[in-house]
Amino acid sequence: xxxxxxxxxxxxxxxxxxxxxxxxxxxxxxxxxxxxxxxxxxxxxxxxxxxxxxxxxxxxxxxxxxxxxxxxxxxxxxxxxxxxxxxxxxxxxxxxxxxxxxxxxxxxxxxxxxxxxxxxxxxxxxxxxxxxxxxxxxxxxxxxxxxxxxxxxxxxxxxxxxxxxxxxxxxxxxxxxxxxxxxxxxxxxxxxxxxxxxxxxxxxxxxxxxxxxxxxxxxxxxxxxxxxxxxxxxxxxxxxxxxxxxxxxxxxxxxxxxxxxxxxxxxxxxxxxxxxxxxxxxxxxxxxxxxxxxxxxxxxxxxxxxxxxxxxxxxxxxxxxxxxxxxxxxxxxxxxxxxxxxxxxxxxxxxxxxxxxxxxxxxxxxxxxxxxxxxxxxxxxxxxxxxxxxxxxxxxxxxxxxxxxxxxxxxxxxxxxxxxxxxxxxxxxxxxxxxxxxxxxxxxxxxxxxxxxxxxxxxxxxxxxxxxxxxxxxxxxxxxxxxxxxxxxxxxxxxxxxxxxxxxxxxxxxxxxxxxxxxxxxxxxxxxxxxxxxxxxxxxxxxxxxxxxxxxxxxxxxxxxxxxxxxxxxxxxxxxxxxxxxxxxxxxxxxxxxxxxxxxxxxxxxxxxxxxxxxxxxxxxxxxxxxxxxxxxxxxxxxxxxxxxxxxxxxxxxxxxxxxxxxxxxxxxxxxxxxxxxxxxxxxxxxxxxxxxxxxxxxxxxxxxxxxxxxxxxxxxxxxxxxxxxxxxxxxxxxxxxx
Numbered sequence: 001x002x003x004x005x006x007x008x009x010x011x012x013x014x015x016x017x018x019x020x021x022x023x024x025x026x027x028x029x030x031x032x033x034x035x036x037x038x039x040x041x042x043x044x045x046x047x048x049x050x051x052x053x054x055x056x057x058x059x060x061x062x063x064x065x066x067x068x069x070x071x072x073x074x075x076x077x078x079x080x081x082x083x084x085x086x087x088x089x090x091x092x093x094x095x096x097x098x099x100x101x102x103x104x105x106x107x108x109x110x111x112x113x114x115x116x117x118x119x120x121x122x123x124x125x126x127x128x129x130x131x132x133x134x135x136x137x138x139x140x141x142x143x144x145x146x147x148x149x150x151x152x153x154x155x156x157x158x159x160x161x162x163x164x165x166x167x168x169x170x171x172x173x174x175x176x177x178x179x180x181x182x183x184x185x186x187x188x189x190x191x192x193x194x195x196x197x198x199x200x201x202x203x204x205x206x207x208x209x210x211x212x213x214x215x216x217x218x219x220x221x222x223x224x225x226x227x228x229x230x231x232x233x234x235x236x237x238x239x240x241x242x243x244x245x246x247x248x249x250x251x252x253x254x255x256x257x258x259x260x261x262x263x264x265x266x267x268x269x270x271x272x273x274x275x276x277x278x279x280x281x282x283x284x285x286x287x288x289x290x291x292x293x294x295x296x297x298x299x300x301x302x303x304x305x306x307x308x309x310x311x312x313x314x315x316x317x318x319x320x321x322x323x324x325x326x327x328x329x330x331x332x333x334x335x336x337x338x339x340x341x342x343x344x345x346x347x348x349x350x351x352x353x354x355x356x357x358x359x360x361x362x363x364x365x366x367x368x369x370x371x372x373x374x375x376x377x378x379x380x381x382x383x384x385x386x387x388x389x390x391x392x393x394x395x396x397x398x399x400x401x402x403x404x405x406x407x408x409x410x411x412x413x414x415x416x417x418x419x420x421x422x423x424x425x426x427x428x429x430x431x432x433x434x435x436x437x438x439x440x441x442x443x444x445x446x447x448x449x450x451x452x453x454x455x456x457x458x459x460x461x462x463x464x465x466x467x468x469x470x471x472x473x474x475x476x477x478x479x480x481x482x483x484x485x486x487x488x489x490x491x492x493x494x495x496x497x498x499x500x501x502x503x504x505x506x507x508x509x510x511x512x513x514x515x516x517x518x519x520x521x522x523x524x525x526x527x528x529x530x531x532x533x534x535x536x537x538x539x540x541x542x543x544x545x546x547x548x549x550x551x552x553x554x555x556x557x558x559x560x561x562x563x564x565x566x567x568x569x570x571x572x573x574x575x576x577x578x579x580x581x582x583x584x585x586x587x588x589x590x591x592x593x594x595x596x597x598x599x600x601x602x603x604x605x606x607x608x609x610x611x612x613x614x615x616x617x618x619x620x621x622x623x624x625x626x627x628x629x630x631x632x633x634x635x636x637x638x639x640x641x642x643x644x645x646x647x648x649x650x651x652x653x654x655x656x657x658x659x660x661x662x663x664x665x666x667x668x669x670x671x672x673x674x675x676x677x678x679x680x681x682x683x684x685x686x687x688x689x690x691x692x693x694x695x696x697x698x699x700x701x702x703x704x705x706x707x708x709x710x711x712x713x714x715x716x717x718x719x720x721x722x723x724x725x726x727x728x729x730x731x732x733x734x735x736x737x738x739x
Contacts (some may be wrong), residue, residue: 063085063086064085064086064087064088065079065080065083065085065086065087065088066087066088066090066310066311066313066314067079067087067088067089067090067310068089068090068091068092068095068306068307068309068310069092069306070092070142072089072092073089076089088314090310090313090314091313092306093148093156093158094156094309094313095305095306095307095308095309095310095312095313096138096140096305096306096309097138097148097150097153097156097309098153098308098309098312098313099304099305099306099307099308099309099310099312100138100150100266100299100305100309101130101150101152101153102305102308102309102312102332102336103299103301103304103305103308104128104130104133105130105335106335106336106337106338106366107300107301107336107337107338107366107453108127108453108656108658108659109125109127109300109338109452109453109454110128110299110300110301110453111125111126111127111128111266111297111298111299111300112124112125112126112297112298112299112300112453113126113283113295113296113297113298114276114279114280114283114296114298115283116276116280116283118394120393120394120395120396121393121394121449121450122276123393123450125393125450125453125454126297127658128264128297129375129382129383132263133263133264134150134151134152134263135149135150135151135260135261135262135263136149136150136262136263136264136265136266137149137150137253137256137257137260137262137264137265137266138150138266138268139249139253139265139266139267139268139269140268140269141165141166141249141267141268141269141270141271141272142165142166142167142269142270142271143165143166143167144161144162144163144164144165144166144167144168145161145162145163145164145165145249145252146158146161147159147160147161147252147253147256149256149260149262153312159256159259159260160252160256162248162249162252164245164248164249165245165249165269165271166182166269166270166271168245169182169185169241169242169245169271170182170185172241173185173188173238173241176234176237176238176241177234177235177237177238178234179234182270183275185238186242186275186277186278188234188235188238188239189235189238189239189241189242189277190239190276190277191235191239192233192234192235192236192237192238192239192240193235193236193239194219194236194239194240194243196225196232196233196236197222197223197224197225197226197232197236197237197239197240198219198220198221198222198223198224198225198240198243199219199220199221199224199225200216200217200218200219200220201214201215201216201217201218201219201220202216202217203220203224203225204220219243219244219247222240222243222244223237223240223244242277242278242281243281246278246281246282246284246285247281247285247288249282249285250282250284250285250286250288250289250296251285251289253265253267253285253286253289253296254286254289254290254294255289257290257294258290264294264297265286265294265295265296265297266297266298266299267279267282267286267296267297267298268298268299268302268305272298272302273303274298279296279298282296283295283296300453301364304364311332312332315330315332331368331370333372334368334369334370334371334372335368335369335371335372335373335649335659336366336367336368336369337366337367337369337659338365338366338452338453339365339366339367339466340441340452340459340462340463340466341365341437341441341463341466341467341470342365342466342470343364343365343452369649371649371661371662371663372661372662373649373659373660373661373662374659374660374662374665375657375658375659375660375665376657376658376660376665376668377665377668377669378668378673378676378693378694378695378726379657379691379692379693379694380692380693380694380727381692382658384692385657385658385691385692386690387458387654387655387656387657387658387687387688387691388454388456388457388458388654388686388687389457389685389686389687389689389690390456390457390686391454391455391456392449392454392455392456392457392460393449393450393454393455399445399449399455401707402457402460403442403445403446403460405527405705405707406438406442406460406461406464407439407442408527409525409527410435410438410439411435412524412530413434413464413468413476414431414434414435416476416477416479416480416524417431417434417468417473417476418431419479419480420473420475420476420477420478420479420480421472421473430471430472430473431471431473433471434467434468434470434471434473437467437470437471438463438464438467441463441467442460445460456686457654457682457686457687458652458653458654458656458682458686458687461525461611461612461652461653461654461682462611462652462654465610465611465612465651465652474610475610476610476612477524477580477610477612477613478610480524480580480613481580481581481613481615481619484522484580484581484582484613485580485581485585485615485619485623487581488541488581488582488584488585488586489585489623489626489627489630491541491585491586492585492586492589492590492627492630492631493630493631495515495541495586495590496590496593496630496631498511499511499512499515499590499594505566506562506566508594509561509562509565509594510558510562512590512591512593512594513558513561513591513700513721514545514548515545515586515587515590515591516587516588516590516591516679516700517548517587517700517701517702517719517721518541518544518545518547518548518582518586518587518702519541519544519579519582519583519584519585519586519587519588520578520579520583520587520679520680520681520700520701520702521539521544521547521582521583521702521704521717522539522544522579522580522581522582522583522613523578523579523583523613523680523681523704524579524612524613525612525613525653525681525682526681526704526705527704527705528704528705528706528716528717529704539582541582541586544582547702547717548702548717548719549715549717549718549719553718553719553720553721554703554712554713554714554718554719554720555719555720555721555722556719556721557721557722557723557724558721558723560723561698561721561723564696564723564725565598569598569599569600570595570598570600570674570675570696571600571601571671571672571673571674572600572601572602572603572671572672572673572674572675573592573595573600573601573602573603573673573674573675573676573677574603574605574668574673574675574676574677575588575591575592575602575603575604575605575677575679576605576648576655576676576677576678576679576683577604577605577606577615577620577679577680578614578615578653578679578680578681578682578683579612579613579614579615579680580613580614580615580619581613583615583679583680584604584606584615584620585623585627587679588604588679589627589634591677592604592643593631593633593634595675596633596634596637596642596643597633600675601642601643601644601671602637602642602643602644603644603645603646603667603668603671603673604620604643604644604645604646605646605647605648605664606619606620606645606646606647606648607647607648607650607651607652608647608648608649608650608651608661609650609651610651611651611652611653612653614653614682616647617645617646617647620645621645624638624645646661646663646664646667647661647664648660648661648664649661649662649664652682653682653683653686654682654683654686654687655678655682655683655687655688656687657688657691673695674695674696674726675695675696675697675698676693676695676696676697676698677697677698677699677700678691678697678698678699678700679699679700679701680700680701681701681702681703681704681705683701684699684700684701684720684722685699685701685703685708685720689720689722692724693724693726694726694727695726696723696724696725696726697723697724697726698721698722698723698724699720699721699722699723700719700720700721700722701719701720702717702718702719702720703716703717703718703719703720704716704717
């Protein structure tokens with residue numbers, strides 16, 4: 001196997017050419033993968049095909065390419081001659097480690113364990129906390145087995161291995177079954193029954209065995225029933241061979257993990273390559289030998305790790321050699337996110353990726369966030385935090401509904417996108433491409449819900465935004481937002497006058513709480529709300545107030561909230577907001593203003609980039625002067641830095657608190673935030689409904705989807721008002737005290 005990378009400023013293209021394995025590559029903007037079969041064909045069959053991979057990428061101005069891999073010495077000169085570039089060879093293992101760490105830091109659903117007993121989805125995706133992952137083991141199963149202990153990007157060592165690995169399975173499998181195709185051998189193992197070949201504990205007798213308390217289905221002797229070879233099928237032999245090799249690998253992996261105090265075991269190499277049977281047998285072995293304390297972990301994009309690492313390593317090499325390293329691109333030090341829309345079949349997670357006998361190209365894309373993202377500091381636990389309320393991999397009914405819902409919303413999204421780009425001559429063509437691309441991705445998710453990791457409402461919405469952006473619709477609801485913001489900011493003073501006319505403190509707080517709920521009705525992502533907003537005359541704020549049902553609400557903890565604000569003053573509140581127009585201006589702003597009047601500093605947190613009709617940081621900043629001109633309380637708070645606007649670093653209708661703008665996180669700790677308010681269906685219901693915080697928290701939303709209302713036992717426009725007390729309150733400067 002060898003891997004190449006060439007890059008120019010912020011664009012990276014990676015190619016992986018595999019002679020013994022399947023795999024892929026990485027990027028800044030996109031990764032291009034080329035897969036080669038394991039039959040060791042002559043290199044001349046590859047040469048004419050390589051240039052086709054570069055069709056999308058100009059080589060003009062590029063002087064060198066980077067390559068890495070076990071067989072690179074044999075092909076380095078060929079690559080250099082073919083591309084007319086200087087070819088720089090990098091250490092394969094160093095690149096693999098750097099790429100492995102990069103994926104774990106940046107792709108939240110990169111790591112998974114395999115659960116063959118699950119009836120819904122065998123792939124259980126688990127986010128790894130980058131701050132606690134070290135040390136871990138990489139068990140690379142190729143011809144043999146190599147085991148590496150990884151302590152950081154730069155500190156790792158090979159601690160052991162075994163000659164019994166993929167080459168053993170391939171070679172002995174060929175001798176036993178007269179089959180030289182690795183993937184076909186795996187298929188034979190899938191259908192075999194090792195109990196016809198292996199001696200099990202149940203086949204043996206004796207008091208000593210009884211005293212050991214061993215399970216009857218444990219293998220006591222591999223190939224122990226081979227006296228009469230005429231009665232043994234090839235498939236059973238291959239299944240027994242696979243189990244023998246997997247159990248051996250699992251045992252030494254656990255022993256090395258115990259010896260090095262490793263926290264996790266990541267298994268990769270062409271032996272695995274998303275073959276369900278090999279993942280199952282390796283997983284069982286590691287679970288058994290560790291007595292259930294450890295699990296085999298796999299990576300969705302394991303074949304791309306060395307190419308990603310090569311890009312990072314070469315960037316570091318160039319920085320070390322230059323006189324002005326500060327002027328170099330440091331994009332690899334920023335946070336990245338997976339770009340679902342740009343991934344071809346080989347870039348997605350597709351189980352049993354075959355070893356091809358032809359030269360195939362695939363693409364795995366990631367995009368740079370141009371900022372550092374980190375975990376929201378007020379979560380009680382990173383390990384226990386799961387942003388999504390429903391896992392669509394496991395919930396088939398929910399998955400069917402939501403994918404259908406997304407399909408039905410395409411036309412409305414197209415209409416708004418065309419309105420926002422009506423002067424472009426090719427807008428309709430791009431809109432049609434968006435529709436076709438999005439529907440094709442939804443079709444993939446119907447068949448393989450795990451193609452992008454854990455399927456959920458958040459990812460379905462994010463995928464839609466990515467494809468819109470890909471077709472140059474950067475802000476599909478721009479015109480709609482501008483119109484609604486203009487109307488709402490003019491109405492704001494009159495709404496505040498009505499609130500100020502309420503003398504009773506409790507009644508006034510109830511009014512702003514009902515107002516923040518009414519504002520959340522203005523949601524272009526909800527079918528029922530859209531119907532009302534598209535009627536003649538649209539939906540007014542007063543009409544939205546009438547839609548809020550009488551108490552008790554579906555989730556009604558308003559009394560607890562009123563008691564809290566009546567008995568203590570919050571130091572600082574962070575309010576994560578949802579939609580533009582009436583939502584943020586007529587719902588959130590009056591609510592925040594009441595907190596200001598109580599002496600609480602308020603930080604309003606918006607999206608960084610557009611999504612649906614959600615308000616962005618830039619939009620709310622632009623509206624702030626007009627807001628201040630209509631209200632002196634807010635104007636004074638802005639001057640005194642008691643009312644501030646920040647962004648989450650995200651561009652989604654939902655909210656993932658595992659990846660929040662690092663500067664916002666620092667501000668939260670510095671200002672000693674002791675109240676978190678999350679508003680809207682996407683942020684407070686589809687995500688974060690079960691999130692627990694160290695400080696007090698309030699989640700408010702109006703259910704505008706009948707299917708979801710039925711599921712929760714409510715009706716359309718049922719209300720969620722969920723208040724929880726926290727266990728800690730930040731004192732400021734990164735310290736905390738009991739509340």
